[in-house]
Amino acid sequence: MLLDIRNLNVFYNEHWVIRDLNLSLERGQPAVIIGESGAGKTTLGLSILGLAGGKCTGEILLKGKNTLSLNEEELSNIRGKDIAMVFQNVEDALHPLYTISDQVAEAILIHNHENKRWAFDLACDLLNSVGLDYRHARAYPHQLSGGQKQRALIAMAIANNPDVLILDEPTASLDAPTKAAIISLLNTLQRDRAMLVITHDISIAAQLKNSIIIVLYGGRIIETGSAIQVLADPQHPYTRALLRSYPTLVMTKDLQGIPGRMEWEKQGCSFSNRCTQRTTACLETTPKLRHIHNRMVACHRGGIVPVLKLNFVSKSFCTHNVLKNVSLTLYHGETLAMVGKSGSGKTTLAKIIIGLLKPDAGEIWVNNQRIVERTLDFYHQVQLIFQNPKESFSYRMSILQAVKEPLDIENKLAEKEKHEQVRQVLSEVELPCNNSFLNKKINHLSGGEAQRVAIARALILKPQLLIADEATSSLDASVQAKILKLLLNIQEKRGLSMLLITHDIALARKVSDRIAVMLDGQLVEEGRTCDLVSNPKHEHTKCLLESSVFSQESSSHEDNFNPTETEVVISRS
Amino acid sequence: MHTISFKRTIKLNNTGCLGLIILLIIVILALAAPLFAKYDPHAYTGLIFQRPSAQFWMGTNDVGQDVWSNLLYGGRTSLIVGFGAATLGLLISVLIGCLAAFLGGIFDNVLMRLVDVILAIPPIVLILLIAAYLKPSMFILILLLSFFLWPSGARIVRAQVLLLKSSTHINAARTFGAGLFYLIWRHIIPEMGPILSVLLIQNARKAVFMEAGLSFLGVSDPAIISWGKMMQQALSFSYLDIWKWCLLPAGMALSLTITGLMLISFSLESVLNPRLQGRKDNDYVAGY
Numbered sequence: 001m002l003l004d005i006r007n008l009n010v011f012y013n014e015h016w017v018i019r020d021l022n023l024s025l026e027r028g029q030p031a032v033i034i035g036e037s038g039a040g041k042t043t044l045g046l047s048i049l050g051l052a053g054g055k056c057t058g059e060i061l062l063k064g065k066n067t068l069s070l071n072e073e074e075l076s077n078i079r080g081k082d083i084a085m086v087f088q089n090v091e092d093a094l095h096p097l098y099t100i101s102d103q104v105a106e107a108i109l110i111h112n113h114e115n116k117r118w119a120f121d122l123a124c125d126l127l128n129s130v131g132l133d134y135r136h137a138r139a140y141p142h143q144l145s146g147g148q149k150q151r152a153l154i155a156m157a158i159a160n161n162p163d164v165l166i167l168d169e170p171t172a173s174l175d176a177p178t179k180a181a182i183i184s185l186l187n188t189l190q191r192d193r194a195m196l197v198i199t200h201d202i203s204i205a206a207q208l209k210n211s212i213i214i215v216l217y218g219g220r221i222i223e224t225g226s227a228i229q230v231l232a233d234p235q236h237p238y239t240r241a242l243l244r245s246y247p248t249l250v251m252t253k254d255l256q257g258i259p260g261r262m263e264w265e266k267q268g269c270s271f272s273n274r275c276t277q278r279t280t281a282c283l284e285t286t287p288k289l290r291h292i293h294n295r296m297v298a299c300h301r302g303g304i305v306p307v308l309k310l311n312f313v314s315k316s317f318c319t320h321n322v323l324k325n326v327s328l329t330l331y332h333g334e335t336l337a338m339v340g341k342s343g344s345g346k347t348t349l350a351k352i353i354i355g356l357l358k359p360d361a362g363e364i365w366v367n368n369q370r371i372v373e374r375t376l377d378f379y380h381q382v383q384l385i386f387q388n389p390k391e392s393f394s395y396r397m398s399i400l401q402a403v404k405e406p407l408d409i410e411n412k413l414a415e416k417e418k419h420e421q422v423r424q425v426l427s428e429v430e431l432p433c434n435n436s437f438l439n440k441k442i443n444h445l446s447g448g449e450a451q452r453v454a455i456a457r458a459l460i461l462k463p464q465l466l467i468a469d470e471a472t473s474s475l476d477a478s479v480q481a482k483i484l485k486l487l488l489n490i491q492e493k494r495g496l497s498m499l500l501i502t503h504d505i506a507l508a509r510k511v512s513d514r515i516a517v518m519l520d521g522q523l524v525e526e527g528r529t530c531d532l533v534s535n536p537k538h539e540h541t542k543c544l545l546e547s548s549v550f551s552q553e554s555s556s557h558e559d560n561f562n563p564t565e566t567e568v569v570i571s572r573s
Numbered sequence: 574m575h576t577i578s579f580k581r582t583i584k585l586n587n588t589g590c591l592g593l594i595i596l597l598i599i600v601i602l603a604l605a606a607p608l609f610a611k612y613d614p615h616a617y618t619g620l621i622f623q624r625p626s627a628q629f630w631m632g633t634n635d636v637g638q639d640v641w642s643n644l645l646y647g648g649r650t651s652l653i654v655g656f657g658a659a660t661l662g663l664l665i666s667v668l669i670g671c672l673a674a675f676l677g678g679i680f681d682n683v684l685m686r687l688v689d690v691i692l693a694i695p696p697i698v699l700i701l702l703i704a705a706y707l708k709p710s711m712f713i714l715i716l717l718l719s720f721f722l723w724p725s726g727a728r729i730v731r732a733q734v735l736l737l738k739s740s741t742h743i744n745a746a747r748t749f750g751a752g753l754f755y756l757i758w759r760h761i762i763p764e765m766g767p768i769l770s771v772l773l774i775q776n777a778r779k780a781v782f783m784e785a786g787l788s789f790l791g792v793s794d795p796a797i798i799s800w801g802k803m804m805q806q807a808l809s810f811s812y813l814d815i816w817k818w819c820l821l822p823a824g825m826a827l828s829l830t831i832t833g834l835m836l837i838s839f840s841l842e843s844v845l846n847p848r849l850q851g852r853k854d855n856d857y858v859a860g861y
Contacts, residue, residue, distance in 0.1 A: 354748050379750040391741040406749035
């Protein structure tokens, strides 16, 4: 174990920035620390070098020696020699009045009091090895580009061949080709040293070989595991939210942010104020890192919980088998698109889940409870939006009555509270909530408005799972786009899980995290949207994709979608 | 779908208007009988077999009772029995029809076969038998009549509910956890309003007619004044030339009531069924 951090706590004026952090680094296995700005990433890097301004407790063992107990002189012997750090912000880190080679040579001379000539030659060799030739080596910082300065800084950091290299945002503000070059440089450097990369750029983690990801939130590690696994299948809600807000070429779904902001020194799980699957335990006690699947996750709920689980659900009408052993899992806050041509059993499945039809065989689990009898409690968890919004309302009802109906059935609240809730959900779906609108009849609304009212009605029970059965197929494209945006916004805000039933794979590609393809009552393919769209396995999926590509090309010439050309960046390692 | 403007619809429909007016007059006369009748219908006026005159507007009968008073109070019987039996019959129809449609399976089968059985029995024979045995009071008469009125209604209701049951907005209500009775009360009955109103009127027509028939045959409670009984009594004095003055008022009143109900039911049906409408009316009832 080259570097072992045990129970590290860092305080700035009694306010803690890092809490109970355990981390160990080895050669050839770079660790990438990701997290939002303010998560404590840089403080962690600085405290390893003994440069953090605050008070540190715990142990940082460098080859068995605790650096926290060293005095300033001993520390400066280690710095640069055993541990080196490449600081954030390349503009400030280089002295403007010295050439690059002089500055690298100086770093060598601090630890090796040999002759200057030798140091200078070594500096030039180092710069050469990071991709800067002699001309660049003799240049002043202002004559170099950002990427070149970054290389120079790396050369300076590895000048004394340190065992531990810490890089703080090594690729921030670099353009993509330069970034790729720096990353391949890091890949050659990481072979014989331990490396800690601090970044908010998730693609670095994906591109560094054999790397592990450490997700830092509020000064605590909340998820850590091999980069490939974490990126492909995040277990902590925060990690998934972070990945969702990070743009990649393969991600087809729209970017989603994380609602709320980071809070410090709060009781319980530090993410609990923004987490949509929190329970009371999350507000009270801090979760410990636990082994979940193939990694460590700090979450009371054991990572992202499955909201809906279907086990071998079958249904037949007379002799016709509509559903054959359908099994699927839908996780909290996830959008799963069920795609298939008409007659493939999609709507039957939706009706079975909500309870309008009874399955012949199979189990339905909602929030880890097997659903046998559907009580009011069930409908508080699962709601359905129908294909044709206007038909799903009694035309005798006013908007107020229609949206209020679920509460009337529940019959728990006073009339005034019900009205209050109606107004609340209506404003959530961006509809007016004045009296004249509330008293309108549904058939005086446009299709898009009616669907919004339908969504409001489904939301008033605060469900965790929303099944949208072709919810937008009766709307025109621009209204459809608005409704889907609205659904995604609500998902972001409420952490809703959505089962989106559609025949349109192009639409599914745009809004879903995962796609399940149905054919004749069977799930023939299921996977992450980006994987499934770029690399379909089943013939039917290919057929669906091809037909939708064709329809895009023929209807408009702005073809920007070609599944074979999209590059799989994240899963490449 | 448009909401129906009742005022306009009624104004534009002459048949319906006429029927309503007839029925209203009869209802008002029956309700306010003590105001319009000079004599107690049961009281002996001292004069028998009087022709209509200023003193006795419609004459007196064999036992010296004022025919006009009898007619008014007899109207009460007809209307109470008619609408009582109609409403009760309709309630049973709705209940049985909805249950059969919603529960389905064996339940549906048993109920519908029961309907078949009751429909197959000629009601007048059975009612005669039961009534002759019981000499029923007004309440039992209502029960008896409604028992024969509900089956045809139940069939219609069941068919409608089967249709409505699969409609999206009812499914939507079910996805909020709505129970059977909530669905029936809040969704099914409002949807079926027009059909139920036609059923009610038709039931009433049948019940008024059956009540008159029963009392004409003399099987109802003898203490009740009723149009049927007035006719029966008049007929037994056919050898006197006065008898028609006793018979005609009751006969006319009965015919008028039934005509009124017929007209209403006829116009309701045509309003509710667009295919029965003339072109002129199409614009204001396009809702159906």
